[in-house]
Amino acid sequence: MRCRIVGAPVQDGAGRMGCEMGPSALRTAGLVSVLAGLGHEVEDWGAVEKAAARPVVHGNLALKALPEISAWTAAIAETAYAASRDAMPIFLGGDHSISAGTVSGVARRAAKRGRPLFVLWLDAHPDFHTLDTTTSGNLHGVPLAYASGQAGFKGYFPDLPQAVDPAHICAMGLRSVDPAERQALAEAGVTVHDMRAIDEHGIAPLLRAFLARVEQEN
Template identity: 40%
Template sequence: MMSLPHPLSQHKISLIGAPSDAGAGSRGSSMGPEALRVAGIEPALLNHGLDVEDRGNLSGPHNPWDESSGGYRHLDEVTAWCRVAHDAVYETLKRRRMPILMGGDHSLSMGSISAVARHCREYGKKLRVLWLDAHADFNTCDITPSGNLHGMPVAVLCGFGPAELIELGGVMPATPPSVYRLIGVRSVDPGEKHFVHKTDLDVFDMRYIDENGMHATMERALAGVDADTHLHVSFDADFIDPLIAPGVGTPVPGGPTYREAQLCMEMIADTGRLGSLDIMELNPAQDVRNQSAALAVDLLESLFGKSTLMRKRL
Protein backbone atom coordinates (compact mmCIF):
# COMPACT_ATOMS: atom_id res chain seq x y z
CA MET A 1 0.00 0.00 0.00
CA MET A 2 1.09 3.57 -0.69
CA SER A 3 1.37 5.92 2.27
CA LEU A 4 -0.11 9.38 2.58
CA PRO A 5 0.75 12.31 4.86
CA HIS A 6 -1.72 13.73 7.36
CA PRO A 7 -4.64 15.07 5.23
CA LEU A 8 -4.63 18.57 6.73
CA SER A 9 -0.84 18.88 6.80
CA GLN A 10 -0.84 19.43 3.05
CA HIS A 11 -2.77 22.70 3.24
CA LYS A 12 -3.56 22.35 -0.46
CA ILE A 13 -7.19 22.86 -1.44
CA SER A 14 -8.79 22.55 -4.87
CA LEU A 15 -12.19 24.17 -5.44
CA ILE A 16 -14.22 22.38 -8.11
CA GLY A 17 -17.54 23.83 -9.32
CA ALA A 18 -20.26 21.45 -10.49
CA PRO A 19 -23.13 23.66 -11.71
CA SER A 20 -25.85 21.06 -12.20
CA ASP A 21 -29.40 20.82 -10.87
CA ALA A 22 -30.34 17.82 -13.06
CA GLY A 23 -30.87 15.64 -9.99
CA ALA A 24 -33.05 18.12 -8.11
CA GLY A 25 -36.77 18.77 -8.02
CA SER A 26 -36.42 22.49 -8.59
CA ARG A 27 -33.98 24.64 -10.48
CA GLY A 28 -31.41 26.96 -8.97
CA SER A 29 -28.74 24.82 -7.29
CA SER A 30 -26.72 25.03 -10.50
CA MET A 31 -25.90 28.59 -9.36
CA GLY A 32 -24.42 27.31 -6.09
CA PRO A 33 -20.75 27.40 -7.11
CA GLU A 34 -20.94 31.06 -8.09
CA ALA A 35 -22.83 31.91 -4.91
CA LEU A 36 -19.95 30.42 -2.90
CA ARG A 37 -17.42 32.38 -4.92
CA VAL A 38 -19.39 35.60 -4.41
CA ALA A 39 -19.48 34.80 -0.68
CA GLY A 40 -15.67 34.72 -0.69
CA ILE A 41 -14.86 31.03 -0.32
CA GLU A 42 -11.36 31.35 -1.82
CA PRO A 43 -10.14 34.38 0.19
CA ALA A 44 -11.66 32.87 3.35
CA LEU A 45 -9.50 29.77 2.94
CA LEU A 46 -6.46 31.80 1.93
CA ASN A 47 -6.81 33.78 5.16
CA HIS A 48 -6.24 30.52 7.04
CA GLY A 49 -2.88 30.04 5.36
CA LEU A 50 -4.09 27.39 2.95
CA ASP A 51 -2.83 26.83 -0.59
CA VAL A 52 -6.00 27.26 -2.65
CA GLU A 53 -6.64 26.78 -6.35
CA ASP A 54 -10.01 27.35 -8.02
CA ARG A 55 -10.28 24.94 -10.91
CA GLY A 56 -13.37 26.63 -12.27
CA ASN A 57 -16.50 24.73 -13.23
CA LEU A 58 -16.91 21.27 -14.67
CA SER A 59 -18.96 20.90 -17.85
CA GLY A 60 -21.90 18.59 -18.40
CA PRO A 61 -25.29 18.30 -20.07
CA HIS A 62 -28.06 20.82 -19.48
CA ASN A 63 -31.10 20.00 -17.36
CA PRO A 64 -33.82 18.81 -19.78
CA TRP A 65 -36.53 19.18 -17.13
CA ASP A 66 -38.25 15.93 -18.21
CA GLU A 67 -40.65 13.69 -16.34
CA SER A 68 -39.49 10.60 -14.47
CA SER A 69 -38.78 7.50 -16.56
CA GLY A 70 -38.31 4.06 -15.01
CA GLY A 71 -38.25 5.59 -11.54
CA TYR A 72 -35.54 8.15 -12.33
CA ARG A 73 -35.53 11.73 -13.59
CA HIS A 74 -32.68 12.77 -15.84
CA LEU A 75 -30.66 9.59 -15.30
CA ASP A 76 -28.43 10.14 -18.33
CA GLU A 77 -27.68 13.74 -17.40
CA VAL A 78 -27.03 12.97 -13.73
CA THR A 79 -24.76 10.06 -14.70
CA ALA A 80 -22.74 12.31 -17.01
CA TRP A 81 -22.28 14.92 -14.27
CA CYS A 82 -21.32 12.27 -11.72
CA ARG A 83 -18.70 10.88 -14.06
CA VAL A 84 -17.00 14.23 -14.53
CA ALA A 85 -17.24 14.89 -10.77
CA HIS A 86 -15.71 11.48 -10.06
CA ASP A 87 -12.83 12.10 -12.44
CA ALA A 88 -12.12 15.59 -11.10
CA VAL A 89 -12.18 14.53 -7.45
CA TYR A 90 -10.11 11.40 -8.08
CA GLU A 91 -7.49 13.34 -10.05
CA THR A 92 -7.33 15.99 -7.30
CA LEU A 93 -6.71 13.35 -4.62
CA LYS A 94 -4.02 11.77 -6.78
CA ARG A 95 -2.30 15.17 -6.82
CA ARG A 96 -2.28 15.13 -2.99
CA ARG A 97 -4.76 18.00 -2.81
CA MET A 98 -8.02 18.18 -0.90
CA PRO A 99 -11.04 18.48 -3.21
CA ILE A 100 -13.97 20.70 -2.28
CA LEU A 101 -16.77 19.93 -4.72
CA MET A 102 -19.13 22.90 -4.93
CA GLY A 103 -22.60 21.90 -6.14
CA GLY A 104 -25.00 21.72 -7.58
CA ASP A 105 -27.51 19.24 -6.24
CA HIS A 106 -26.65 16.37 -3.92
CA SER A 107 -26.75 13.68 -6.62
CA LEU A 108 -23.22 14.89 -7.50
CA SER A 109 -21.94 13.23 -4.33
CA MET A 110 -22.37 9.89 -6.05
CA GLY A 111 -19.45 10.97 -8.19
CA SER A 112 -17.31 12.53 -5.49
CA ILE A 113 -17.71 9.77 -2.89
CA SER A 114 -17.17 7.04 -5.50
CA ALA A 115 -13.84 8.75 -6.23
CA VAL A 116 -12.94 9.10 -2.55
CA ALA A 117 -13.77 5.43 -1.92
CA ARG A 118 -11.61 4.42 -4.88
CA HIS A 119 -8.76 6.53 -3.51
CA CYS A 120 -9.12 4.95 -0.06
CA ARG A 121 -9.00 1.43 -1.50
CA GLU A 122 -5.80 2.24 -3.39
CA TYR A 123 -4.08 3.76 -0.34
CA GLY A 124 -5.38 1.34 2.29
CA LYS A 125 -7.34 3.99 4.16
CA LYS A 126 -10.53 3.55 6.13
CA LEU A 127 -13.39 5.77 4.95
CA ARG A 128 -15.87 7.60 7.15
CA VAL A 129 -18.57 9.75 5.55
CA LEU A 130 -20.47 12.37 7.55
CA TRP A 131 -23.69 13.10 5.65
CA LEU A 132 -25.00 16.42 6.99
CA ASP A 133 -28.52 16.71 5.62
CA ALA A 134 -32.16 17.24 6.48
CA HIS A 135 -32.92 14.15 4.37
CA ALA A 136 -31.70 10.56 4.45
CA ASP A 137 -31.22 10.49 0.65
CA PHE A 138 -31.80 6.71 0.74
CA ASN A 139 -34.56 6.34 -1.82
CA THR A 140 -34.53 3.89 -4.72
CA CYS A 141 -36.50 3.82 -7.97
CA ASP A 142 -39.03 1.53 -6.27
CA ILE A 143 -39.80 3.74 -3.29
CA THR A 144 -39.07 7.29 -4.48
CA PRO A 145 -42.12 9.56 -4.61
CA SER A 146 -40.51 11.85 -7.23
CA GLY A 147 -37.74 10.09 -9.15
CA ASN A 148 -35.35 12.92 -8.28
CA LEU A 149 -31.86 11.46 -7.99
CA HIS A 150 -30.74 13.95 -5.34
CA GLY A 151 -32.90 11.87 -2.99
CA MET A 152 -30.97 8.66 -3.76
CA PRO A 153 -27.18 9.18 -3.49
CA VAL A 154 -26.57 7.27 -0.24
CA ALA A 155 -28.58 4.31 -1.53
CA VAL A 156 -26.74 4.35 -4.87
CA LEU A 157 -23.34 4.52 -3.18
CA CYS A 158 -24.35 1.48 -1.13
CA GLY A 159 -25.19 -0.44 -4.30
CA PHE A 160 -28.92 0.14 -4.64
CA GLY A 161 -29.44 1.86 -7.97
CA PRO A 162 -28.86 1.77 -11.73
CA ALA A 163 -25.71 0.08 -13.03
CA GLU A 164 -24.34 3.24 -14.62
CA LEU A 165 -24.21 4.93 -11.21
CA ILE A 166 -23.39 2.12 -8.78
CA GLU A 167 -20.34 1.16 -10.89
CA LEU A 168 -18.87 4.67 -11.19
CA GLY A 169 -15.82 3.99 -9.04
CA GLY A 170 -15.02 0.60 -10.58
CA VAL A 171 -16.27 -1.45 -7.61
CA MET A 172 -19.85 -2.24 -6.70
CA PRO A 173 -20.93 -1.13 -4.18
CA ALA A 174 -18.69 1.91 -3.87
CA THR A 175 -19.17 1.89 -0.10
CA PRO A 176 -20.86 -0.26 2.55
CA PRO A 177 -23.60 1.37 4.66
CA SER A 178 -21.32 1.12 7.70
CA VAL A 179 -19.14 4.06 6.56
CA TYR A 180 -22.00 6.58 6.82
CA ARG A 181 -23.16 8.71 9.71
CA LEU A 182 -26.26 10.72 8.76
CA ILE A 183 -26.64 13.82 10.94
CA GLY A 184 -29.49 16.33 11.20
CA VAL A 185 -32.10 14.20 9.41
CA ARG A 186 -35.70 15.31 9.88
CA SER A 187 -37.49 14.39 6.64
CA VAL A 188 -37.67 10.75 5.50
CA ASP A 189 -40.18 9.31 3.03
CA PRO A 190 -42.29 6.35 4.30
CA GLY A 191 -40.71 3.66 2.10
CA GLU A 192 -37.30 5.17 2.64
CA LYS A 193 -37.74 4.91 6.41
CA HIS A 194 -38.24 1.14 6.24
CA PHE A 195 -35.25 0.77 3.94
CA VAL A 196 -33.01 2.80 6.30
CA HIS A 197 -33.92 0.45 9.16
CA LYS A 198 -33.49 -2.65 7.01
CA THR A 199 -30.00 -1.55 5.95
CA ASP A 200 -29.05 -0.49 9.50
CA LEU A 201 -27.74 2.95 8.56
CA ASP A 202 -26.41 5.05 11.43
CA VAL A 203 -28.79 8.03 11.56
CA PHE A 204 -28.56 10.80 14.13
CA ASP A 205 -31.83 12.59 13.49
CA MET A 206 -32.92 15.87 15.03
CA ARG A 207 -34.70 14.12 17.89
CA TYR A 208 -31.42 12.43 18.78
CA ILE A 209 -29.64 15.80 18.66
CA ASP A 210 -32.40 17.44 20.71
CA GLU A 211 -32.22 14.74 23.38
CA ASN A 212 -28.44 14.28 23.55
CA GLY A 213 -26.95 17.52 22.22
CA MET A 214 -24.65 18.11 19.30
CA HIS A 215 -21.49 17.38 21.26
CA ALA A 216 -22.55 13.86 22.21
CA THR A 217 -23.91 13.31 18.70
CA MET A 218 -20.60 14.20 17.08
CA GLU A 219 -18.63 12.14 19.58
CA ARG A 220 -20.60 9.08 18.50
CA ALA A 221 -20.47 9.96 14.81
CA LEU A 222 -16.68 10.38 14.96
CA ALA A 223 -15.97 7.37 17.18
CA GLY A 224 -13.27 5.21 15.62
CA VAL A 225 -11.86 7.93 13.37
CA ASP A 226 -8.08 7.63 13.63
CA ALA A 227 -4.86 8.26 11.74
CA ASP A 228 -5.80 5.62 9.17
CA THR A 229 -9.15 7.25 8.40
CA HIS A 230 -10.04 9.47 5.47
CA LEU A 231 -12.95 11.65 6.63
CA HIS A 232 -15.30 12.90 3.94
CA VAL A 233 -17.96 15.49 4.77
CA SER A 234 -20.95 15.78 2.46
CA PHE A 235 -22.67 19.00 3.52
CA ASP A 236 -26.15 19.76 2.22
CA ALA A 237 -27.11 23.38 2.92
CA ASP A 238 -30.57 22.25 4.08
CA PHE A 239 -28.81 20.63 7.07
CA ILE A 240 -29.08 24.07 8.70
CA ASP A 241 -32.37 25.45 9.93
CA PRO A 242 -34.00 27.42 7.08
CA LEU A 243 -34.56 30.38 9.39
CA ILE A 244 -30.86 31.15 8.95
CA ALA A 245 -30.24 29.32 5.65
CA PRO A 246 -33.26 29.89 3.39
CA GLY A 247 -31.32 29.45 0.13
CA VAL A 248 -32.03 25.76 -0.45
CA GLY A 249 -34.38 23.86 -2.74
CA THR A 250 -35.96 21.60 -0.10
CA PRO A 251 -36.06 23.46 3.24
CA VAL A 252 -37.19 21.54 6.33
CA PRO A 253 -37.93 23.41 9.58
CA GLY A 254 -36.26 22.43 12.82
CA GLY A 255 -32.63 22.01 11.78
CA PRO A 256 -29.45 22.74 13.74
CA THR A 257 -28.95 26.26 15.02
CA TYR A 258 -25.94 28.37 14.09
CA ARG A 259 -24.03 27.34 17.22
CA GLU A 260 -24.93 23.66 16.83
CA ALA A 261 -23.68 23.75 13.24
CA GLN A 262 -20.49 25.52 14.31
CA LEU A 263 -19.84 22.94 17.02
CA CYS A 264 -20.35 20.17 14.48
CA MET A 265 -17.73 21.70 12.19
CA GLU A 266 -15.30 22.47 15.01
CA MET A 267 -15.39 18.88 16.25
CA ILE A 268 -14.73 17.61 12.73
CA ALA A 269 -11.76 19.99 12.50
CA ASP A 270 -10.45 18.72 15.85
CA THR A 271 -9.99 15.23 14.38
CA GLY A 272 -7.47 16.52 11.83
CA ARG A 273 -8.69 13.82 9.46
CA LEU A 274 -10.78 15.82 6.99
CA GLY A 275 -9.72 14.71 3.53
CA SER A 276 -12.48 15.83 1.15
CA LEU A 277 -15.69 17.83 1.15
CA ASP A 278 -18.92 18.40 -0.76
CA ILE A 279 -20.96 21.60 -0.40
CA MET A 280 -24.32 20.93 -2.00
CA GLU A 281 -27.82 22.25 -2.60
CA LEU A 282 -27.25 25.97 -2.21
CA ASN A 283 -30.02 27.59 -4.25
CA PRO A 284 -29.49 31.34 -4.72
CA ALA A 285 -32.94 31.62 -6.32
CA GLN A 286 -34.41 30.93 -2.87
CA ASP A 287 -31.88 32.94 -0.87
CA VAL A 288 -31.87 36.39 0.70
CA ARG A 289 -28.82 38.50 -0.23
CA ASN A 290 -26.67 35.34 -0.51
CA GLN A 291 -26.84 34.80 3.24
CA SER A 292 -26.93 31.00 2.95
CA ALA A 293 -23.74 30.90 0.89
CA ALA A 294 -22.10 33.31 3.34
CA LEU A 295 -23.12 31.00 6.20
CA ALA A 296 -21.69 28.01 4.33
CA VAL A 297 -18.36 29.81 3.96
CA ASP A 298 -18.42 30.74 7.65
CA LEU A 299 -18.96 27.07 8.58
CA LEU A 300 -16.26 26.03 6.14
CA GLU A 301 -13.77 28.23 7.97
CA SER A 302 -14.61 26.35 11.17
CA LEU A 303 -13.92 23.08 9.36
CA PHE A 304 -10.41 24.42 8.83
CA GLY A 305 -9.79 25.46 12.40
CA LYS A 306 -11.43 28.84 12.95
CA SER A 307 -12.42 29.17 16.60
CA THR A 308 -13.03 31.90 19.16
CA LEU A 309 -9.87 31.09 21.18
CA MET A 310 -6.72 29.05 20.68
CA ARG A 311 -7.36 25.91 22.69
CA LYS A 312 -4.70 24.32 24.82
CA ARG A 313 -3.77 20.75 23.95
CA LEU A 314 -4.29 18.44 26.93
Protein backbone atom coordinates in the same frame (compact mmCIF):
# COMPACT_ATOMS: atom_id res chain seq x y z
CA MET B 1 -3.26 22.26 3.86
CA ARG B 2 -3.62 22.16 0.11
CA CYS B 3 -7.26 22.64 -0.91
CA ARG B 4 -8.71 22.11 -4.36
CA ILE B 5 -11.91 23.96 -5.25
CA VAL B 6 -14.13 22.19 -7.78
CA GLY B 7 -17.40 23.61 -9.07
CA ALA B 8 -20.25 21.25 -9.95
CA PRO B 9 -22.89 23.42 -11.68
CA VAL B 10 -25.67 20.84 -11.65
CA GLN B 11 -29.40 21.51 -11.37
CA ASP B 12 -30.97 18.50 -13.10
CA GLY B 13 -31.43 16.51 -9.89
CA ALA B 14 -33.38 19.11 -7.95
CA GLY B 15 -36.31 19.61 -10.26
CA ARG B 16 -35.99 23.39 -10.18
CA MET B 17 -33.79 26.05 -11.74
CA GLY B 18 -30.99 27.91 -9.99
CA CYS B 19 -28.77 25.30 -8.35
CA GLU B 20 -26.21 25.58 -11.12
CA MET B 21 -25.38 29.07 -9.81
CA GLY B 22 -24.21 27.67 -6.47
CA PRO B 23 -20.48 27.44 -7.31
CA SER B 24 -20.40 30.99 -8.70
CA ALA B 25 -22.23 32.35 -5.66
CA LEU B 26 -19.78 30.74 -3.24
CA ARG B 27 -16.78 32.03 -5.20
CA THR B 28 -18.30 35.51 -5.35
CA ALA B 29 -18.83 35.39 -1.60
CA GLY B 30 -15.05 35.07 -1.20
CA LEU B 31 -14.54 31.39 -0.35
CA VAL B 32 -11.11 31.17 -2.01
CA SER B 33 -9.75 34.29 -0.30
CA VAL B 34 -11.10 33.18 3.08
CA LEU B 35 -9.39 29.79 2.79
CA ALA B 36 -6.14 31.44 1.72
CA GLY B 37 -6.42 33.86 4.63
CA LEU B 38 -6.58 30.88 6.99
CA GLY B 39 -3.20 29.77 5.70
CA HIS B 40 -4.28 27.11 3.24
CA GLU B 41 -2.83 26.66 -0.24
CA VAL B 42 -5.79 26.94 -2.60
CA GLU B 43 -6.09 25.66 -6.17
CA ASP B 44 -9.26 26.48 -8.08
CA TRP B 45 -9.96 23.80 -10.66
CA GLY B 46 -12.92 25.63 -12.18
CA ALA B 47 -16.05 23.71 -13.12
CA VAL B 48 -16.67 20.08 -13.98
CA GLU B 49 -17.92 19.57 -17.51
CA LYS B 50 -20.71 17.05 -17.93
CA ALA B 51 -19.87 13.85 -19.79
CA ALA B 52 -21.85 12.94 -22.89
CA ALA B 53 -25.27 11.67 -21.88
CA ARG B 54 -26.35 8.28 -23.19
CA PRO B 55 -29.95 7.14 -23.59
CA VAL B 56 -31.08 5.48 -20.36
CA VAL B 57 -34.60 4.17 -19.84
CA HIS B 58 -35.87 2.86 -16.51
CA GLY B 59 -39.10 1.18 -15.48
CA ASN B 60 -39.85 3.87 -12.91
CA LEU B 61 -41.52 6.43 -15.13
CA ALA B 62 -41.35 9.09 -12.39
CA LEU B 63 -37.58 9.45 -12.81
CA LYS B 64 -36.46 12.84 -14.12
CA ALA B 65 -33.29 13.62 -16.07
CA LEU B 66 -31.79 10.15 -15.57
CA PRO B 67 -29.41 10.38 -18.57
CA GLU B 68 -28.21 13.82 -17.45
CA ILE B 69 -27.61 12.84 -13.81
CA SER B 70 -25.83 9.66 -14.85
CA ALA B 71 -23.54 11.71 -17.09
CA TRP B 72 -22.89 14.28 -14.38
CA THR B 73 -22.13 11.53 -11.87
CA ALA B 74 -19.53 9.99 -14.18
CA ALA B 75 -17.79 13.34 -14.77
CA ILE B 76 -17.85 14.44 -11.14
CA ALA B 77 -16.59 11.07 -9.89
CA GLU B 78 -13.57 11.22 -12.19
CA THR B 79 -12.80 14.79 -11.12
CA ALA B 80 -13.24 13.91 -7.44
CA TYR B 81 -10.82 11.04 -7.78
CA ALA B 82 -8.22 13.27 -9.44
CA ALA B 83 -8.72 16.23 -7.09
CA SER B 84 -8.30 14.08 -3.97
CA ARG B 85 -4.91 12.68 -5.01
CA ASP B 86 -2.78 14.88 -2.76
CA ALA B 87 -5.15 17.56 -1.47
CA MET B 88 -8.43 18.21 0.31
CA PRO B 89 -11.10 18.57 -2.40
CA ILE B 90 -13.89 21.06 -1.74
CA PHE B 91 -16.85 20.69 -4.07
CA LEU B 92 -19.18 23.61 -4.71
CA GLY B 93 -22.76 23.07 -5.81
CA GLY B 94 -26.39 23.47 -4.92
CA ASP B 95 -27.90 20.20 -6.10
CA HIS B 96 -27.59 17.19 -3.77
CA SER B 97 -27.20 14.87 -6.75
CA ILE B 98 -23.54 15.92 -7.05
CA SER B 99 -22.82 13.75 -3.99
CA ALA B 100 -23.25 10.61 -6.08
CA GLY B 101 -20.07 11.59 -7.92
CA THR B 102 -18.14 13.33 -5.16
CA VAL B 103 -18.52 10.55 -2.59
CA SER B 104 -17.93 7.70 -5.04
CA GLY B 105 -14.86 9.41 -6.49
CA VAL B 106 -13.30 10.00 -3.08
CA ALA B 107 -14.17 6.42 -2.06
CA ARG B 108 -12.15 5.20 -5.02
CA ARG B 109 -9.22 7.35 -3.89
CA ALA B 110 -9.45 6.04 -0.31
CA ALA B 111 -9.48 2.46 -1.55
CA LYS B 112 -6.40 3.10 -3.67
CA ARG B 113 -4.64 4.36 -0.55
CA GLY B 114 -5.81 1.35 1.43
CA ARG B 115 -7.83 3.41 3.90
CA PRO B 116 -11.51 3.21 4.89
CA LEU B 117 -13.71 6.15 3.96
CA PHE B 118 -16.21 7.46 6.50
CA VAL B 119 -19.07 9.74 5.51
CA LEU B 120 -20.71 12.22 7.88
CA TRP B 121 -23.97 13.13 6.16
CA LEU B 122 -25.42 16.37 7.54
CA ASP B 123 -28.85 16.80 6.01
CA ALA B 124 -32.53 16.90 6.77
CA HIS B 125 -32.96 14.03 4.30
CA PRO B 126 -30.90 10.84 3.94
CA ASP B 127 -31.02 10.75 0.12
CA PHE B 128 -31.20 6.97 0.42
CA HIS B 129 -33.80 6.22 -2.23
CA THR B 130 -32.97 3.93 -5.12
CA LEU B 131 -34.16 4.38 -8.68
CA ASP B 132 -36.96 1.94 -7.88
CA THR B 133 -38.20 3.49 -4.63
CA THR B 134 -38.23 7.22 -5.39
CA THR B 135 -41.73 8.51 -6.01
CA SER B 136 -40.81 12.13 -6.72
CA GLY B 137 -38.36 11.07 -9.42
CA ASN B 138 -35.95 13.83 -8.38
CA LEU B 139 -32.51 12.22 -8.41
CA HIS B 140 -31.08 14.44 -5.68
CA GLY B 141 -32.74 11.86 -3.42
CA VAL B 142 -30.53 8.90 -4.40
CA PRO B 143 -26.80 9.77 -4.09
CA LEU B 144 -26.04 8.20 -0.71
CA ALA B 145 -27.80 4.97 -1.68
CA TYR B 146 -25.80 4.85 -4.92
CA ALA B 147 -22.43 5.65 -3.34
CA SER B 148 -22.95 2.97 -0.69
CA GLY B 149 -23.61 0.27 -3.27
CA GLN B 150 -27.34 -0.24 -2.82
CA ALA B 151 -29.10 -2.34 -5.45
CA GLY B 152 -30.82 -1.04 -8.55
CA PHE B 153 -28.27 1.37 -10.05
CA LYS B 154 -26.26 -1.00 -12.24
CA GLY B 155 -26.67 -0.18 -15.91
CA TYR B 156 -28.22 3.20 -15.16
CA PHE B 157 -25.52 4.98 -13.14
CA PRO B 158 -21.76 4.51 -13.64
CA ASP B 159 -20.37 1.29 -12.19
CA LEU B 160 -18.85 1.84 -8.74
CA PRO B 161 -15.10 1.14 -8.48
CA GLN B 162 -15.52 1.22 -4.70
CA ALA B 163 -18.67 1.51 -2.60
CA VAL B 164 -18.71 3.17 0.81
CA ASP B 165 -19.37 0.67 3.59
CA PRO B 166 -22.80 1.66 4.99
CA ALA B 167 -21.46 0.90 8.48
CA HIS B 168 -19.06 3.82 7.91
CA ILE B 169 -21.87 6.30 7.27
CA CYS B 170 -23.44 8.53 9.92
CA ALA B 171 -26.55 10.47 8.85
CA MET B 172 -27.08 13.32 11.28
CA GLY B 173 -29.88 15.87 11.55
CA LEU B 174 -32.54 13.91 9.68
CA ARG B 175 -36.08 15.21 10.00
CA SER B 176 -37.83 13.90 6.88
CA VAL B 177 -37.35 10.23 5.98
CA ASP B 178 -39.63 8.31 3.64
CA PRO B 179 -40.69 4.79 4.75
CA ALA B 180 -38.66 3.09 2.01
CA GLU B 181 -35.57 5.04 3.04
CA ARG B 182 -36.11 4.27 6.72
CA GLN B 183 -36.21 0.55 6.00
CA ALA B 184 -33.20 0.70 3.68
CA LEU B 185 -31.12 2.65 6.20
CA ALA B 186 -31.86 0.11 8.93
CA GLU B 187 -31.12 -2.88 6.70
CA ALA B 188 -27.87 -1.35 5.45
CA GLY B 189 -26.62 -0.55 8.95
CA VAL B 190 -26.23 3.22 8.54
CA THR B 191 -25.89 5.12 11.83
CA VAL B 192 -28.82 7.54 12.05
CA HIS B 193 -29.17 10.47 14.44
CA ASP B 194 -32.36 12.36 13.67
CA MET B 195 -33.38 15.72 15.10
CA ARG B 196 -35.12 14.02 18.02
CA ALA B 197 -31.83 12.38 19.04
CA ILE B 198 -30.02 15.71 18.73
CA ASP B 199 -32.69 17.44 20.83
CA GLU B 200 -32.40 14.74 23.51
CA HIS B 201 -28.62 14.29 23.63
CA GLY B 202 -27.12 17.33 21.93
CA ILE B 203 -24.99 17.09 18.81
CA ALA B 204 -21.60 17.01 20.54
CA PRO B 205 -21.71 13.52 22.12
CA LEU B 206 -23.19 11.97 18.99
CA LEU B 207 -20.52 13.55 16.82
CA ARG B 208 -17.72 12.60 19.22
CA ALA B 209 -18.78 8.96 19.14
CA PHE B 210 -18.66 8.88 15.35
CA LEU B 211 -15.30 10.67 15.16
CA ALA B 212 -13.88 8.22 17.71
CA ARG B 213 -14.79 5.36 15.33
CA VAL B 214 -13.08 7.15 12.47
CA GLU B 215 -9.93 7.67 14.52
CA GLN B 216 -9.90 4.07 15.71
CA GLU B 217 -10.05 2.63 12.17
CA ASN B 218 -7.57 5.09 10.65
